[in-house]
Amino acid sequence: MKKNAVYAQSGGVTAVINASAAGVIDACRQNSAQIGTLYAGENGIVGILNEELIDTSLEPQSVIDGLRYTPSGAFGSCRYKLKSLEQNRREYERLIEVFKAYDIGYFFYNGGNDSADTCLKVSQIAAELGYPIKAIHIPKTIDNDLVVTDNCPGFGSVAKYIATSTREAGYDVESMRKTSTKVFILEVMGRNAGWIAAASGVASESVEQPPHIILFPEVVFDEDCFIQKVKQVVDSYGYCVIVVSEGIKDRYGMALSASQHTVDDFGHQLLGGVAPVIAGIIKKRLGYKYHWAVADYLQRSARHIAASVDVEQAYALGFRGVEMALAGANAVMPYIKRVSQNPYRWEIGQVELHKVANHEKFMPRDFISEDGFHITDQCREYIIPLITGEDYPPYKNGLPAYVRVNKQHLPKKLAEFVL
Amino acid sequence: MKKNAVYAQSGGVTAVINASAAGVIDACRQNSAQIGTLYAGENGIVGILNEELIDTSLEPQSVIDGLRYTPSGAFGSCRYKLKSLEQNRREYERLIEVFKAYDIGYFFYNGGNDSADTCLKVSQIAAELGYPIKAIHIPKTIDNDLVVTDNCPGFGSVAKYIATSTREAGYDVESMRKTSTKVFILEVMGRNAGWIAAASGVASESVEQPPHIILFPEVVFDEDCFIQKVKQVVDSYGYCVIVVSEGIKDRYGMALSASQHTVDDFGHQLLGGVAPVIAGIIKKRLGYKYHWAVADYLQRSARHIAASVDVEQAYALGFRGVEMALAGANAVMPYIKRVSQNPYRWEIGQVELHKVANHEKFMPRDFISEDGFHITDQCREYIIPLITGEDYPPYKNGLPAYVRVNKQHLPKKLAEFVL
Numbered sequence: 098m099k100k101n102a103v104y105a106q107s108g109g110v111t112a113v114i115n116a117s118a119a120g121v122i123d124a125c126r127q128n129s130a131q132i133g134t135l136y137a138g139e140n141g142i143v144g145i146l147n148e149e150l151i152d153t154s155l156e157p158q159s160v161i162d163g164l165r166y167t168p169s170g171a172f173g174s175c176r177y178k179l180k181s182l183e184q185n186r187r188e189y190e191r192l193i194e195v196f197k198a199y200d201i202g203y204f205f206y207n208g209g210n211d212s213a214d215t216c217l218k219v220s221q222i223a224a225e226l227g228y229p230i231k232a233i234h235i236p237k238t239i240d241n242d243l244v245v246t247d248n249c250p251g252f253g254s255v256a257k258y259i260a261t262s263t264r265e266a267g268y269d270v271e272s273m274r275k276t277s278t279k280v281f282i283l284e285v286m287g288r289n290a291g292w293i294a295a296a297s298g299v300a301s302e303s304v305e306q307p308p309h310i311i312l313f314p315e316v317v318f319d320e321d322c323f324i325q326k327v328k329q330v331v332d333s334y335g336y337c338v339i340v341v342s343e344g345i346k347d348r349y350g351m352a353l354s355a356s357q358h359t360v361d362d363f364g365h366q367l368l369g370g371v372a373p374v375i376a377g378i379i380k381k382r383l384g385y386k387y388h389w390a391v392a393d394y395l396q397r398s399a400r401h402i403a404a405s406v407d408v409e410q411a412y413a414l415g416f417r418g419v420e421m422a423l424a425g426a427n428a429v430m431p432y433i434k435r436v437s438q439n440p441y442r443w444e445i446g447q448v449e450l451h452k453v454a455n456h457e458k459f460m461p462r463d464f465i466s467e468d469g470f471h472i473t474d475q476c477r478e479y480i481i482p483l484i485t486g487e488d489y490p491p492y493k494n495g496l497p498a499y500v501r502v503n504k505q506h507l508p509k510k511l512a513e514f515v516l
Numbered sequence: 517m518k519k520n521a522v523y524a525q526s527g528g529v530t531a532v533i534n535a536s537a538a539g540v541i542d543a544c545r546q547n548s549a550q551i552g553t554l555y556a557g558e559n560g561i562v563g564i565l566n567e568e569l570i571d572t573s574l575e576p577q578s579v580i581d582g583l584r585y586t587p588s589g590a591f592g593s594c595r596y597k598l599k600s601l602e603q604n605r606r607e608y609e610r611l612i613e614v615f616k617a618y619d620i621g622y623f624f625y626n627g628g629n630d631s632a633d634t635c636l637k638v639s640q641i642a643a644e645l646g647y648p649i650k651a652i653h654i655p656k657t658i659d660n661d662l663v664v665t666d667n668c669p670g671f672g673s674v675a676k677y678i679a680t681s682t683r684e685a686g687y688d689v690e691s692m693r694k695t696s697t698k699v700f701i702l703e704v705m706g707r708n709a710g711w712i713a714a715a716s717g718v719a720s721e722s723v724e725q726p727p728h729i730i731l732f733p734e735v736v737f738d739e740d741c742f743i744q745k746v747k748q749v750v751d752s753y754g755y756c757v758i759v760v761s762e763g764i765k766d767r768y769g770m771a772l773s774a775s776q777h778t779v780d781d782f783g784h785q786l787l788g789g790v791a792p793v794i795a796g797i798i799k800k801r802l803g804y805k806y807h808w809a810v811a812d813y814l815q816r817s818a819r820h821i822a823a824s825v826d827v828e829q830a831y832a833l834g835f836r837g838v839e840m841a842l843a844g845a846n847a848v849m850p851y852i853k854r855v856s857q858n859p860y861r862w863e864i865g866q867v868e869l870h871k872v873a874n875h876e877k878f879m880p881r882d883f884i885s886e887d888g889f890h891i892t893d894q895c896r897e898y899i900i901p902l903i904t905g906e907d908y909p910p911y912k913n914g915l916p917a918y919v920r921v922n923k924q925h926l927p928k929k930l931a932e933f934v935l
Contacts, residue, residue, distance in 0.1 A: 108689055108693075109692070110692065126867070134915035139637050139694075140694035140695065141694075141695075143694060143695060154579035167686065167687070168687055169571065169684075169688045169691040170691035170693075171691070173691050173692075173694055174691050174692055174694075175692070175694055175695040176695045176696045177695050179666065195596050258912055258917075260914070260915055261820050261915055261916060262814045262817075262818070264915055264916065264918065265531075265587050265813075265814065265817035265818055265819060265820065265916070265918075266812075266813040266814055266817050267587075268586070268587055268817060268918060269529055269587065269588045269813045269816065269817040270813065272525070272529050272588040272589035272591075272592050272593050273528070273589070273592075273593055273594070273595070274564060274592075275560075275562060275592055275594055276557035276559065276560075276594040276595050276596050277594070281813060283814075286813070297840040298701070299913070299914070300609065300913065300915060312672075313860060355878040361538070370792065370812075373789065373792070388812055388813060389810065389812060390810050390811060390812035390813060390814050391791075391808065391809050391810045392809060392811075393685075393807050393808060393809035394684075394685040394688045394689065394700060394809060395681045395684065395809050395811065395814075396704075397688065398681075398684035398685050398687060398688040399681070399684055400684060401680050402820055402821070402822055404914060472670055480912050482912055484913075484914030484915070485913065485914040486914070487905070487911060489662070489908070490736075491632065492906060493901030494677075494718070494900050494901070494903075494904065495676055495679070495718070495823060495900055495902075495905070496679055496680055496683055496718065496719060497680055497683065497684070499683065499687060499818065505834075
């Protein structure tokens with residue numbers, strides 16, 4: 098009794114989430130004796146609710162191979178959080194209705210924290226309704242904030258991009274410091290977790306090398322202390338490179354970013370724009386000439402400088418997620434175990450989703466230096482293996498030759514569903 | 517009678533100015549029968565005035581080879597414009613004093629528009645004072661705004677970075693458009709010239725692909741017209757990617773950027789921060805969810821994605837500049853001639869400095885689409901050869917392994933000079 102499968106991408110996309118998609122698709126194709134057709138929800142779970150399904154079997158293998166080196170969510174992703182079972186049972190029931198209509202036996206959901214929670218709930222409601230499904234969560238997030246797993250696919254590549262960019266801009270500012278810019282500020286993503294900001298720290302191989310100051314969301318921003326540190330760095334080295342996480346907060350827990358008044362559909366604060374705030378403080382208190390950059394989406398889509406280990410892991414997690422489902426697992430997530438540090442070796446484990454969903458992993462205290470402005474050697478040892486190796490995309494006319502899927506839609510069978 | 521030489525870097529640095537330095541150094545080393553020691557001014561012309569000279573002969577060849585793949589100004593650059601001969605004759609006389617003290621017969625000045633002017637003046641005052649010197653300007657600027665030369669070293673690499681980043685972020689936003697960001701704005705450099713903004717245009721291979729809108733400094737910003745275009749793009753494709761040049765101006769010639777009140781030492785306006793201004797206009801007029809990025813120094817230091825043709829040209833211009841001096845040329849600049857378009861072939865010409873200094877090359881009207889929001893096919897044909905080819909640096913621990921010069925200083929011989 099061969100069942101079909103459905104795959105969906107969720108939340109903010111990464112440079113390597115499509116490598117996970119390729120892993121899922123390849124594994125389904127290689128196990129066609131047990132799995133029928135693999136459908137993809139267009140724009141994530143919203144596409145499943147709306148019965149907007151793409152037949153992945155109609156995508157040529159060359160396109161699937163291209164997903165391995167194409168950033169973004171090829172089938173479309175979404176920021177749409179299903180409410181709790183109590184609050185909106187009809188959405189979960191609709192999912193089961195769609196699953197039934199397409200004879201879906203496998204649900205592969207590729208996302209972060211919120212998606213792990215959704216995936217778990219889907220497995221619960223299916224059990225409650227007596228509908229047999231294997232719901233597998235394939236992890237993905239640049240924020241690196243999922244628990245249990247040693248690291249999250251997407252993080253290694255954004256880390257490589259941010260560390261490289263910090264080093265490059267650091268060289269730039271160093272060469273201009275005599276008569277021009279004294280302070281350079283780079284704002285990075287990461288929400289409430291400082292992992293991406295921390296990644297910039299590996300660019301510095303000694304105390305005089307940039308970045309000189311990293312501002313973590315895990316460390317309360319103390320303006321006086323910060324200003325003192327900036328002054329000391331400029332006095333010592335003639336310039337100062339600062340990497341600031343979008344999520345830094347003052348001692349009242351208030352985000353420093355300018356757009357703190359907006360929230361997204363997950364109820365998360367929309368962050369961004371903290372670099373000019375920091376620049377303004379420096380200008381006012383110290384008067385140094387400054388420049389600032391906000392990497393924003395450039396960092397999470399920078400497939401041109403993806404870490405090869407990140408690409409490999411993202412693909413492997415997708416592939417193994419399918420194998421776990423075939424082995425009978427349900428409400429689980431494949432995750433990365435660090436087996437050895439030197440040389441770095443990893444393998445894939447399997448964890449129950451309730452141990453992952455709705456938890457967040459922050460920077461441990463011993464990864465942050467005593468003064469709160471840099472990373473420790475322990476943190477460097479953690480990050481370096483994750484950014485190692487280059488996995489360049491092919492180029493055409495000077496630009497990365499990324500692929501697009503054809504997105505062949507299935508005709509709808511069900512009544513319209515109003516979100 | 518072997519003379520020594522001095523080399524200095526000037527103005528904003530690029531991903532490949534050090535390749536020009538390597539070209540100058542290699543050419544001097546290979547012509548040691550005619551050229552004695554090559555010194556470098558630390559932090560550009562300021563280092564020559566202050567007699568802060570680095571003996572490049574003490575740099576190992578491996579470091580010089582490394583300059584070819586190291587961004588920034590390895591010897592330090594500066595933003596310091598010499599005043600006119602009438603206004604500050606003593607600075608020019610000081611240069612000649614330093615040249616005499618070190619028996620300098622060759623002056624290689626690596627910079628943009630302002631440096632071309634300085635280099636010309638140095639040759640003039642030397643002639644006036646009867647001091648024999650060959651003053652050669654080696655072109656460099658990401659802004660691509662020097663006249664005569666087909667393109668400027670540094671531009672191809674920043675163009676490749678911006679076009680790649682636009683494509684990558686475009687894929688990202690496209691995949692999120694259903695439930696999240698509708699408008700993404702990327703701010704790029706370029707001062708009063710739209711070349712860098714134009715480079716993003718090659719990322720789009722058809723009308724529905726990003727970038728959908730490019731805002732050039734050469735085109736007056738008309739808010740109503742812009743808002744209408746944004747709405748039309750979002751209505752058609754579900755999202756809109758905008759690339760905005762830092763230098764865009766309204767119909768009164770006022771820069772839209774937030775920091776329009778500041779000027780640098782050249783008297784140029786310090787630009788930056790126009791992306792949030794554009795975002796604010798869109799939010800107010802259309803209410804779309806937006807994100808914005810400011811690439812700032814990341815774009816001009818992104819050696820990890822340099823264009824190989826740019827690296828080759830930068831090196832060749834440095835090398836040929838030395839050969840021109842040896843052949844007796846003075847007050848000239850080596851420049852790039854496009855000999856053939858398909859296949860792209862280039863060679864190096866020689867132009868008198870007075871034909872280059874203090875001119876600016878803007879985007880020609882026929883490179884900008886009729887509605888003013890995109891590039892034409894002519895512009896694509898101009899840009900694509902300049903971004904072609906990848907020239908990756910070596911990596912260590914996941915990061916580009918850039919070099920630093922040792923900067924062995926010469927002991928000072930002269931009285932201190934007060935700038």
